[in-house]
Amino acid sequence: MGNMDISLKEMMAIDGAVGAAVVDYNSGMALGVVGGSKDLDLQVAAAGNTEVVRAKMRTMESLGIKDGIEDILITLTNQYHLIRPVSGRGGKGLFLYLALDRNRANLALARHNLRGTEEKLEI
Template structure:
């Protein structure tokens, strides 16, 4: 099991990663961040993406969908943004977020690697 800092460092090893965060979608707070730039404020991104997660959970509830979210993908002109809710009981209400450069990232491999990191995360 890896701690938060180790897991965030592992996320940054994904090809094309430009920033990552572990966030709480109940409070909107980033518990940890790594990377980013003047154009990518990870605390702001984490807070904003809590609304995305909450909206999807509400929509699933209204539709009576009993499945869990594996990940949420947002595709921009030059970036992929991946949101992966933590599935373990200790991680309830938390999600991993990673921004990737579209031209450098392999989306399938990034999703696979993020799933593996999430499964090994000890929060």
């Protein structure tokens, strides 16, 4: 089993996870997905969230902010969507995307676990 498959399984093991993806934000393509539902098309979510990541990076550049993005949180009525750019050498241009059921998820623990997954990911 490849490292990406292991990472996707780890992401889905996070309490409340409903879908996970590893996404290339240069192309908007999901390199791997697991989970999702008829209401959560992970391919569409990957492409749409690519625009979120790109917009934030452009804004930070315009403002002269040199910090890296740790994660981006989108809070919906019934879900949390976490976007975590991969910072390791082999992961430049990638981000982890995790959709959580808001009623079942512990956001702080999910962020902690996602950071651990990101640190171990090798592409």
